Amino acid sequence: MDALETPAGEEPRETPLRGEHDALGASFTDFGGWLMPVRYSSDLAEHHAVRQAAGLFDISHMGELLVEGPGAGEFLDHALAGAISAVPIGRAKYTMILAEDGGILDDLIVYRLEDEAFLVIANAGNRETVARALTDRVAGFDATVEDQSDDYALIALQGPAAERILAAVAQLTDVLPALSGVRNYAWGSAFFEGEPLLIARTGYTGEDGFELLVPVAHAAALWRALLAAGEPHGLVPAGLAARDTLRLEAGMPLYGHELSRDIVPAQAGLGRVIPAGKTGFVGEHAPRADARVLIGLSAEGRRAGRAGYGVYRGDALVGEITSGALSPTLGHPIAMAFVDPDAAHATDLTIDIRGTRIPASVTDLPFYRRNS
Template sequence: MDQPTDAGIPAEEPRDTPLRGEHEALGASFTDFGGWLMPVRYTSDLAEHHAVRQAAGLFDISHMGEILVEGGGAGAFLDHALAGAISAVPVGRAKYTMILAEDGGIVDDLIVYRLQDDEFLVIANAGNREVVARELTDRVAGFDATVEDQSDDYALIALQGPTAERILAETAGVVELSLPLPEIRNYAWGSVLFGGEPLLIARTGYTGEDGFELLVPVARAAELWRALLAAGEPHGLVPAGLAARDTLRLEAGMPLYGHELSRDIVPAQAGLGRVIPAGKTGFVGEAATESRPDAPVLIGLTAEGRRAGRAGYGVFRGDERVGEITSGALSPTLGHPIAMAFVRPDALPSDGAAASDLTIDVRGTRIPATVTALPFYRRNS
């Protein structure tokens, strides 16, 4: 029987990705994430995290949204609708950007791929897929462009880690590369055939490692998943869940919507003012460019020991609460606690030196914390 929500409306069941059966066969544990039933782990969070740093991990990210924008005015439309200079992105490349509310708050962070001169693919976060599609549709009036949510037609699989390129090159059924894999640069894409079906492969990811994201028609998703696992077995590839993905992206200093990003935050507060080109005007959310000198800013914090601050824990200077952690964990790679937090600017040192008088309240115990530049972890090459 459906469980009622607080408003008396039955709660919706989380959606399954096309790979649900594959995850069950591999013994995955599941969680509801953004309205989707997603694998949180297969064996252990730590093992999956370390596999991605040392070899490779395979992630189901089919909960993400895929929205096609095309037409002669598609570039001009996206310049208006989004924060970035999308019309300047060359065919074959991708750009990290944001869709903003009128007041400058972040509706979602996105990756936009330019497929053709008049064709763009917008990748949205799972929980925001419908709102992004709706916002784009609402903003397209007056432009020679169309917006089509194609999310239900595709699965998205991420192959991440130092051995990802070799694994993809050895995957059975992957042929006819538009570019040799080494020539697909970071934030660029190429195409392959898999079982006769065209696939888009992008050198993007959310782990801080080298790797690819593969867009595959739903009907071929399970076949591709199995082929990648088979090719990767000799190279240390393991399936990896949301828990490992979260600690990997935290080490890499990558924001998560609902934690570091929200409608209450403008890009500059999150250290992402660069997504808006200098001097850009005439776009939805232009208010984000207004100065907000007293607004909390996102910082990195590190601590000693094993007790890590978590989302919602307070950051203090003396007895005064000056901020709040948005994401935190004991870093599997670095071996000490790390966190991202929004903190009042006046509580931070002005000379760039590490603040030694900040503490994190970890269940009633104040843990000294040091301001640390993001990212916490950066791969060697």
């Protein structure tokens, strides 16, 4: 997920669900070059609905890139940080695409559709960057890269009631066999109004849930069908504001905040995306001695540190917050921050909140973890 804005002089794009959002009274914001719903009712109500029941998110701004061919797996092993060729059909993997020096161009999810076919999901603001990098890197491999982003919409159904809601959608066929086999970071297929539907058990909220890939022409009908089926279960439409506090509680990085071209995976605590001993991929040589590292911070009271606020140890500035909020679920301020390595386990850190120093404790990520 990203936080990049539309370039100056350009109008943000709209998703195929814009009319649905208008009908529901959504407020909008520019996000990743797209005009996206930020809320429908209140940030807190939408956040709590996802934790307690379910929320429905339009994530059609994300990019979808199809990589096919006999050499597709070998190519993606070279182009991306993960061991993609080892992913079984029906499974998915969180990974990254790196620059030559190891900086993060984007974080991705890759689904293995068939033996020689992979679906790469990229962040909206980085779609063109990812497509260009993959296209440049495919030379010499028996594989092709096709940007199919404009052909599909992506809808996220997140929360403990998500599976019950999906099973209740009357227009879905063959969904129960798909659900029975879809574990976390796996996908199954069903049909919506006769059209193929990819159902992935992935998400960006820290809850159980699904991301549904549907042809653009059927996106609005699927959105309405999900809301109707979910009404008895407490489903609400949810916007970017709730999605941001949900992902922060779950310790999930946001591109442009915890991830960027200037950050390498190990700094963000994501060195695990590169398998031990893997070589021969773009960005493998990325030593950055004494670089700042990502930590979680918790504080008391109601005043939360925000992105850009300084982190101090005594009078010394030792870091900067990348994301922060008053946690709706936990009831106290939380934040992620990059700090100097020798401050990563300190017990005397403070956050400068508009001239006032607030004590903060280093906290293991994630801040919140669901029970099941």
